[in-house]
Every structure is written in C-alpha cells, then in structure tokens.
Amino acid sequence: MIELCDVTKVFNAGQPNEFTAVRGVSLTVNGQGCTALTGPSGSGKTTLLSLIGCMARPTSGRIVIEGDVISSLPERFLTEIRRRTFGFIFQQFNLIRGLSARENVMLPAYPTGAPLRHVRAEADRLLERLGLAAKAEVKVEWLSGGETQRVAIARALINNPTVIVADEPTAHLDTALSLDFMEIMRGLRGEGRTLIIASHDPLVYRSDVVNRVVGMRDGRVTEEEAGPR
C-alpha cells in the first residue's frame, strides 16, 4: 500500500521562478489495482508519479510505502526502494540510444549484482513475452514506436517490481497500439501488480483495466471515482 499525506512539491523554492507542482495531496493507493491519474497538462500528474516512485522527495508531507515512511530517507535507500519496488514506463520511453533492446532491458538489473546469465535469460523471457524476441539484438533507435514502448515495459519488469508506474504511456501511440498497451497492463494487473498510470487519454482512464480514477488540476486532487471495474 502506498500512502501520501498532505504532500507538497515546490520547484525552485525561494527563487523568482518558484513553482508549486503538487499542493497538499493526500492519497492512498491499495495494492493489486490500477489507478489512473488524469488531468490537463501541468496539473501535477507527472510530479505526483515521481514522488510516488521515489524519484523526487516532497517539499513537505509524508509518503509511506508498505508501512515505511520513505519521504525522509537518504538518497541511497530511496534508490534501493525505487529499484526493488517500482518499474517505470516513461512518456518518452527514455531508452538509451546505441544500445540493443536486450541491453536496455537489462540495465536496471546491473547494480543489483545479479549474475549476467540470469539477467540475460530474464530479459529474453520478457522480450519474448512481449513479442520482441526477434528484435533483442536490434538497437532501440531502429524500432517502431510500439516496439520501443514494449522494450520500455520489459525494462520496467526486469527487477520484478510490485508497482508499475507509467507516465502518459499512450501519448505517442495510435489507437491500436494504445489498446495493445492496455492489454499488456491488464496482464500485469492479473499477475497481482499495482499499476499507477498518469494519462489524459480516455482510452486509458476509461479502460476496464482501470479500477480507480483520480482527477487532478493545479497540483490538487479534484475528484476521485471508481473506474469501469
């Protein structure tokens, strides 16, 4: 379970360009479901995802993951939690150009010190599951948009995280590929993983994979509703 208590995030604090991206948000995300954060651009969805995923620390408020307060932990422990607990699918996919699909998928496992053959086998298994076995050796800049995203999904799963965090995952996909993506999410949810997706795409937040929709505007939670399921 992930719990946010009165969380605020201010960028450039004390400077003329100070900007409050998230204002006093309190939210609880229970395990084994799919939560969609919706709202217009600049509403604070991505920042909230970063805070939940331990990529940034809140300016004030508390974040609790599985009973542990993580908002005040040193960076090293935060990284450890991020690596163990979360898998990220970014809006721009953020794969490293010049590396093959397999190498990109293996990257998050490098610091774990897991033996190479285990990591490679797991990467190949994930790529095969996502229909990319034939593209394992191909450099990611040569892949199509849908393939690139599936590599990003495989990378998010390599450390077997319990929570998948996706930021505007369908922003660069057509309808068919967006529906494919939601089918993959359905599979992951079926495995018992928690999904948190920030999107203003109705194909996402109206999908029956989503069981909870949280609306945001100006850094605040404006509405909460149960999803289609």
Add this chain to the structure above:
Amino acid sequence: MTAGSHRHLRIIAYVVGSLRRRWRKNVAVVLVYGFVIFTLASVVFLTQSLRREAVAALQGEPEIMVQQLRAGRHGLTSIGDVAALTRIVGVREALPRLWAYHTDPASGETLLLRADADSPPGDREVSAGAELLRRRGLAVGGVLRLQGQTGEPLDLTVSGVAETATPLESAALLRVSRAAFRALTGMPDGQATDLALRVRNRRELPTIAEKISQAMPSARPIIRDELVRTYASVFNWRSGVIIAALLVPILAFILFAWDKAAGLSPDERREIGILKAIGWETSDVILLKVYEAVAVSLAAFVLGTLLAVAALALPQPLTVLPALLGWSTLYPPFRPAVALGAYQVTTLFFLAVFPYLVATVIPAWRAATTDPDLVMRA
C-alpha cells in the same frame, strides 16, 4: 563471484559500450590529451636522459679538478703547480690533463680533444668515438683531417675506437698524442688544461679544496660531486623553463577538457537521469564515469608516453632536445640513451589521469545527485 564483482563487471561492460557509442569524441580527446602528455613526457624523459648522461660522463672524472683563473675565466694551468698540490696533506696524486674543445670548420661540429697519459696514440694517429667514426664514414686505417691552430691541415690516421662512457662522448671524442694535441690547440709546453687530483679520503674533499684555495688563491678547485649536482640543477632548471612555457597549452587543454569532457552534454545528462530513474545509485553513476575517465586518460597517457619514448629513440630526436641543451652550444648530433625513471613515469601518470578524472567525475556527480526527475526534465 560476489554480487559486488558482478556489479563492477556489468558497469565496466556498460562503460565499454558507452565509449564505443561516443567513439568520435573519445578518440578526439585521447589524441589531443595524448599530444599534451607526449610533449610533457618528452621534456621529462629527455631531462632524465641528459642528467644520467652528465652523471655517467663525470664518473670517470677525478675527485677534484684544479683550474687556474685568468681574468675571472678558466685559463691554462702550469704543470709546475703539481709539486705544490701534492704537498697538501691528503692529496695522493696530481696529474696534468690536456683536453680542449675543437671546432672543426669542415663540419661545424664541436669535438672533444683529449691527450691522455695512458697508452696515447702515435703523433700522427687518432682514436675516436664509435659514433663520430660512423658519422664521418671512417674506419681504423682511415684518415681524419683536422685544422691545426695556425690553420694548417693535420691528417691523423685512425688507429682505433676510443672507449666512451656516454653517447655524447661517442659522438665527440678524439684521443690524440700530446704533440698532436698541442699542434691542434696551440697549447704551449709546460701548460695543461687543468690538474686532476686523487685524494686519500673522500670525506676530506671539502677540506682539501679549502686548503688548495688558501695555498693557490688564483686556483679554482672543483669537486666532482658538486659538478654532478650543478649539471642536475641546470637540466632541472631548463626542463622547468620548458614546462613553464608549456603551461599555456596545458591550461588550454584543461579548459578544453573541462568544457567538452566534463561539461556533460544534454545527452549524457539525460542518460544519467535515465540510469538514476531505473534504479542506479549515485555511486554506480560515479563508478561509471570514473571507469570512463580512467580508460580515456590512461589511453592518452600510454599513447603520449610511448610516442615520447619513440621520439627519443629516433636518430634525430623530434623533441625539445635543442632547447634543453641550450641554443648556444653546438654539440655534434647525438642520441641520448632513453632513461625512464619510475618517479618520472608515476608523476606523468598522475598528471595525466588525475585532472581528467576530476574534470569528468565532478559534473557527473552533480548530475547524479540531483533528483532523477529533474535531470530528465532538464
């Protein structure tokens, strides 16, 4: 294998890929940095070679040399002073030495003439350093033509190859008889270049030198060890001057390195952000950059050092030899023996690796300690 070793191996594998992906930039840095190291290494190695050469040349010298000063300069010494010197307590032996620099008008080279008392060549003979004979295309039995003091040609038959201690001697030494020496230099009978002293106890050298100064106020005693120290200081000073002159290009390179290698490109910042976001720790990113910097600077160090050694070993050194020897001295061409000291190589290693490491790792550390989401939005 432990998890820690696996982690290092994975990061090293990533570094290899990363260097390959940015090969153009890395090759450019290695070439420019390698050239800077080459220049520095040339000065350092050559200074070391010349210092060793000087010390080796002086090893055969007597413990004290006594010269006469005339008008504040080195003048000829009367052989009659030998008796006065041998009376000084502690002096075992005093021998007049005949040696001189001889400028050969035909070649423009400055040669070293010596007339030793031990087994001298005949009056119309000469034994010369191997390198000098090679350069002149002479062998034993050949004739070497020199110009006498009054301008008349003096033909000497090469009777043998003189034993020499250093490449410089080998390129410059001519051993002749006393008669030939006086004909070539115009030095009158009863005069010598200087007097060589052997002493009974080396620890008494300073005392004996002081006694010589008191007994013969116009004489200048020179202790060999002091001469060695002076030569070393001269070459150290000259290499210092050259290194000071090189400071400008070195600083320019450091600025270049700071700007290009250290100032992370947007691509590199993004890559660090991605690595952090997917679970790499700050220490992993720093380790990555350390390995990268060590690989690049080590390659530059090896390249620069090997080039410097190769340049020194060439028949005509491509380096800063004339500047180190001094422009006013017309030595014959010679190739100093390459001398690599552990101290010099270690100094160069730290000069090469450490600044690049700092210049690369600090910005990477800054990028890696920022929240990854900020790095990715930048």
